[in-house]
Amino acid sequence: MEGLIIHTVAINRQGELKHFEIPLSNNAKFITGLWYKVRLITDAESGVVTELKSRSPYQPEVIIGELSLSSNQREGVFYFGKIILDNANYGLLDYTGGVFRVNNYSHAKFPQSLKVKVDADTAIVHGYIHDNWGVISGRNVRYEIDLYIYQQLKEKP
Amino acid sequence: MEENELHSVPKVFEIQITAAGQKVSETFELDKSVKKVHGVAFSSEKPDLMYHRGYARLEINNKEYFPDNHAVQRVMNGINANLDNRYWPLKKVIIGNGKVKIEYTDKPDGRTVFAAYTVLLYFDCEIVID
Numbered sequence: 001m002e003g004l005i006i007h008t009v010a011i012n013r014q015g016e017l018k019h020f021e022i023p024l025s026n027n028a029k030f031i032t033g034l035w036y037k038v039r040l041i042t043d044a045e046s047g048v049v050t051e052l053k054s055r056s057p058y059q060p061e062v063i064i065g066e067l068s069l070s071s072n073q074r075e076g077v078f079y080f081g082k083i084i085l086d087n088a089n090y091g092l093l094d095y096t097g098g099v100f101r102v103n104n105y106s107h108a109k110f111p112q113s114l115k116v117k118v119d120a121d122t123a124i125v126h127g128y129i130h131d132n133w134g135v136i137s138g139r140n141v142r143y144e145i146d147l148y149i150y151q152q153l154k155e156k157p
Numbered sequence: 158m159e160e161n162e163l164h165s166v167p168k169v170f171e172i173q174i175t176a177a178g179q180k181v182s183e184t185f186e187l188d189k190s191v192k193k194v195h196g197v198a199f200s201s202e203k204p205d206l207m208y209h210r211g212y213a214r215l216e217i218n219n220k221e222y223f224p225d226n227h228a229v230q231r232v233m234n235g236i237n238a239n240l241d242n243r244y245w246p247l248k249k250v251i252i253g254n255g256k257v258k259i260e261y262t263d264k265p266d267g268r269t270v271f272a273a274y275t276v277l278l279y280f281d282c283e284i285v286i287d
Contacts, residue, residue, distance in 0.1 A: 040267035105208035107235035
């Protein structure tokens with residue numbers, strides 16, 4: 001049986017470091033997957049960087065922060081990585097681009113969750129998000145990150 | 158006596174989003190002929206708005222499949238996906254009373270400008286034909 005916890009973390013200030021705790025379900029056996037979604041609350045037209053220009057067709061991705069997740073078990077930190085705004089290069093060099101623009105929302109397949117296998121004996125997952133979006137935009141950027149924690153639950157006896 | 162045959166048929170429901178930040182709660186009923194539900198898919202005439210702003214809670218026969226604030230983006234599949242892989246698979250659906258409850262929330266995202274849009278909910282069903 002699979003369970004899903006969605007935990008929302010709000011970032012308000014430039015360079016903010018936010019710690020949080022995510023309580024797991026009582027009957028969680030393993031953490032099996034991770035995914036996240038970013039929602040910008042500040043208006044993008046007020047100077048927030050949402051894409052990076054480059055001379056080549058390849059666009060660098062906008063890194064909006066760092067995410068670290070850890071449990072109390074021996075795994076310790078089981079996820080550490082950059083939070084990327086969107087796949088800016090979806091459909092790169094697609095020859096139909098001029099006629100029918102390729103976008104994440106029109107062409108992409110299901111976004112894949114990151115597969116992990118972490119013992120869920122711990123009751124809480126600790127984590128932090130370190131803002132970078134405000135740093136590259138040179139202002140306070142308000143946004144929320146929804147963290148999706150997929151769990152394998154113990155079957156009821 | 159001839160055996161009943163099951164046919165794969167999509168069932169479509171529609172939700173109108175007319176205001177930014179709107180929360181729409183609707184209950185639909187599946188036909189009596191529906192015997193199985195294999196998956197669900199979301200579509201819209203403004204997919205960019207649904208992709209960035211759409212959140213949905215889904216319940217079938219009082220069993221929750223997507224919790225509160227579940228991003229529609231997570232279960233959206235574009236045209237690059239195989240035709241037989243467009244639906245987000247729903248496991249072990251018991252049709253029961255056939256009631257499908259959806260709570261769709263539009264949450265503003267600074268990268269989009271709101272305009273009214275329609276969300277179409279497709280269920281991959283098997284119906285029985287006598």
